[in-house]
Amino acid sequence: MLFKMAGIGAGALVSIALMSSGALAQTIGFSQIGSESGWRAAETTVTRQEAEKRGIDLKFADAQQKQENQIKAVRSFIAQGVDAILLAPVVATGWDAVLEEAKEAEIPVVLLDRMVDSSKDLYLTAVGSDLVHEGEVAGKWLVDTLAGKQCNVVELQGTTGSSPAIDRKTGFENGIKGHDNIKIVRSQTGDFTRTKGKEVMESFLKAEGGGANICALYAHNDDMAVGAIQAIKEAGLKPGTDILVVSIDAVPDIFVAMAAGEANATVELTPNMAGPAFDALAAFMKDGTMPPKFIQTESKLYTQADDPKGEYERRKDLGY
Ligand code: AHR
Numbered sequence: 001m002l003f004k005m006a007g008i009g010a011g012a013l014v015s016i017a018l019m020s021s022g023a024l025a026q027t028i029g030f031s032q033i034g035s036e037s038g039w040r041a042a043e044t045t046v047t048r049q050e051a052e053k054r055g056i057d058l059k060f061a062d063a064q065q066k067q068e069n070q071i072k073a074v075r076s077f078i079a080q081g082v083d084a085i086l087l088a089p090v091v092a093t094g095w096d097a098v099l100e101e102a103k104e105a106e107i108p109v110v111l112l113d114r115m116v117d118s119s120k121d122l123y124l125t126a127v128g129s130d131l132v133h134e135g136e137v138a139g140k141w142l143v144d145t146l147a148g149k150q151c152n153v154v155e156l157q158g159t160t161g162s163s164p165a166i167d168r169k170t171g172f173e174n175g176i177k178g179h180d181n182i183k184i185v186r187s188q189t190g191d192f193t194r195t196k197g198k199e200v201m202e203s204f205l206k207a208e209g210g211g212a213n214i215c216a217l218y219a220h221n222d223d224m225a226v227g228a229i230q231a232i233k234e235a236g237l238k239p240g241t242d243i244l245v246v247s248i249d250a251v252p253d254i255f256v257a258m259a260a261g262e263a264n265a266t267v268e269l270t271p272n273m274a275g276p277a278f279d280a281l282a283a284f285m286k287d288g289t290m291p292p293k294f295i296q297t298e299s300k301l302y303t304q305a306d307d308p309k310g311e312y313e314r315r316k317d318l319g320y
Contacts, residue, residue, distance in 0.1 A: 026054075026056050026057065026083040026084065026281070026285070027056070027057040027059065027080075027082045027083055028051065028056050028057070028058055028059070028082060028083060028084045028085070028086060028278075028281070029058075029059045029061065029073070029074070029076075029077030029080070029082040029084075029085045029086070030047060030058055030059065030060050030061065030085075030086040030088075031061050031063060031070045031073040031074055031077070031085065031086070031087045031088065032044055032047075032060065032061065032062055032063065032088055033063055033065060033070070033088050033089075033090045033114075034062055034063055034064045034065040034090075035062070036065060036159075036191065036192045036193050036223070037192050037193065037194075037221055037222075037223040037249070037251070038222070038223055038249070038251040038252070038253060038320040039221065039222070039223070039249040039251050039269060039271060039320070040192075041319060041320060042251070042271035042318055042319045042320040043088070043112070043113065043271040043272075043273060043274075044060075044319070045271075045318070045319025046271045046272045046273075046274055046275075046318070046319060047086070047112075047273070047274035048060070049319075050272070050274040050275050050278055051274065051278070054278055054282070056278065059077065059080070059082060061073035061076070061077075063090065065090060065159070066090070067089075067090050067091055067094060070087065070089065070090060071094075071095075071097075071098045074087060074098045074101075074102060074109075075098060075101065077107070078101055078102055078105045078107060081105075081107075082107060083107070083285070084107060084108045084109070084110065084124075084281050084285075085102060085107055085108070085109045085110070086109075086110050086112050086274065086277055087109055087110070087111055087112065087123075088111070088112040088113050088114055088273075089111060089114050089115070089116050089163075090114070090159065090162060091159070091160075091161035091162050092114070092115060092116055092117045092161060092162065092163045092166065093116070093117055093161065095116045095117075095118045095122075096118050096119075096122065099116075099118050099122035099123060100122060102122075103121075103122055108123075108124040108281065108284060109122070109123040109124060110123065110124055110125055110126070110127065110277045110280065110281060111123055111125075111126035111127070111128070112126075112127055112128065112273040112274065112277060113127070113128045113129075113164075113269075113273050114128065114162055114163045114164060115128065115131075115163040115167075116163075120293050124280070124281070124284060124290075124291065125277075125280050125291040125292065125293055125294065125295055126293065126294050126295070127273045127274075127276045127277045127280075127295045127297065128273065128294070128295075128296070128297065129269050129270075129296065129297045129298070129299045130296055130299060131163060131164050131166075131167030131168055131171065132167045132168075132170055132171040132174070133171060133299055134164075134167075134168055134171055134248050134267045134269070134299045135167065135168035135169065135170060135171020135172040135173075135174070135175060135248075136171040136172070136174050136175040137171075137175070137267045137299060137301050138168075138171070138172055138175060138218055138246045138247070138248060138265070138267055139171065139172040139173070139174065139175015139176040139218075140175045141175075141246055141265045141301060141303070142175070142176065142182065142216055142218070142244070142246055143175065143176055143179050143182065145244065145264070145265075146179075146181060146182065146215075146216075148181055149181060149215075150181050150215070151181060151182045151183070151215035151216055151244075152183055152185040152208070152213050152214055152215050152216075153176075153182060153183065153184045153185065153214075153215065153216045153217070153218055154184075154185060154186045154187070154201070154204045154208070154214050154216075154217050154218075155169070155172070155184055155186065155187035155188075155217075155218045155219075155220075156188065156189075156190040156197050156200055156201065156217065156218070156219040156220060156224040156225070156228060157169060157187060157188065157189045157190065157220050158189070158190075158191070158192045158220035158221060158224075159189065159191050159192050160189050160191075162192075164220060164221075164248075165189065165220055168220045168248060169187070169220070172184075172218055184218075185208065185213070185214070186204050186207065186208065188200050188203075188204075190219070190220075190224040190227070190228075192220065192221050192223060192224060193223060193224065193227070194223045194224065194226055194227035195227060196224070196227070197219060197223060197224025197225065197226070197227030197228045197231075198227030198228060198230050198231045199227075199231075200224075200228075201217070201227065201228035201231035201232065202231045202234075202235075205231060205232070205235045205237075210235060210236075210237075211232065211235050211237045211242065211243060214243050215243065215244065216243060216244040216245070216246065217232075217239075217243055217244070217245050217246070217247075218246050218247070219245070219246075219247040219248070220247070220248060221247060221248055221249050222247045222248065222249040222250070222251045222253065222254035222263075222266055223249070223251070223253075224247070225245050225246075225247035225254060225257070225263060225266075226253050226254065226257060226263075228245070229245060229257055229262050229263060233262075238261075238262075239257075239262040239263065240257070240258075240260075240261045240262040240263055240264055240304075241261065244264050245257070245262070245263040245264050245265075246263075246264055246265045246266070247263070247265075247266050247267075248266060248267045248269060249266060249267075249268070249269050250266045250267070250268035250269065250300075250302055250311070250315075251315070251320050252311075252312050252315040252316045252318075252320050253320075254266045255302075255308040255309070255311045255312035255315070256308075256312055258302070258303075258304050258308035259304075259308040259309045259312065261304065264303060264304060265301060265302065265303045265304075266301075266302050267299050267300070267301050267302075268298070268299060268300040268301075268302060269297070269299065270297045270298065271318070271319070271320075272297075273297065276295045276297070277295075280295060
């Protein structure tokens with residue numbers, strides 16, 4: 001049976017096939033960024049699992065970190081006439097044209113975990129965390145931990161031009177604002193990967209007296225922190241003690257490092273963005289219910305005091 005109902009924005013119409021059971025029979029395209037981090041791998045796994053639970057036919061496209069591949073994938077989903085599209089946008093700019101095309105085709109788009117700078121009426125909703133808040137939580141943790149002690153911080157940024165790199169930087173700067181004892185002395189992209197996190201940390205250590213002038217590392221994700229921890233150890237220093245380590249994601253490996261005393265704090269980003277996205281799409285497709293423009297997931301701080309071994313055990317089989 002085929003139904004027509006109120007769709008995105010100004011009364012666009014979306015066709016929805018209903019199975020005899022009454023459940024929504026959907027084909028949904030998912031344009032994923034790639035597999036740069038453990039967190040990204042978990043998001044992919046969870047998205048597949050959530051789709052399977054709901055009987056959704058998920059068409060998956062791995063963009064290998066390239067926006068041009070994501071644009072091609074979205075165009076291909078539109079040509080295939082999918083019912084909806086999930087898009088985890090690698091960078092924030094350059095999406096207007098392809099989002100307009102999806103809107104023209106009356107296919108709702110849901111953004112996952114990263115934001116775009118396009119007009120809000122070009123997508124149905126976005127599921128993600130408050131990325132500025134995550135950076136603020138990390139910055140405030142450092143302020144409290146240092147209790148006024150002088151500290152030179154090095155920062156490993158995420159992928160240049162991505163919303164988490166932009167917002168986590170701003171958030172951290174907000175978090176340490178007004179605390180003149182803390183100074184960011186170096187800041188460079190490590191592209192959210194372990195390999196680049198390690199490479200860039202090696203260059204920071206060389207440039208800062210072998211690490212003697214560095215008191216803390218702030219990494220925009222745990223994978224870069226794990227790579228940097230290795231570099232700190234190879235430089236003969238103790239990560240977590242000689243150089244404090246604070247990062248974002250809460251992947252299992254950072255809890256291993258925390259349990260060993262080599263990382264100090266992480267801010268959790270749930271990999272389950274797809275659950276809320278599919279729920280919003282189901283309600284929208286059922287009776288046109290418009291979700292809020294932003295569905296916010298929680299950001300929780302974990303430190304060495306929060307049972308890192310237990311947190312590792314709880315996460316280790318979740319697809320990271
Ligand atoms: O967009 C979310 C970020 O992307 C995660 O923090 C990071 O690990 C990933 O690569």
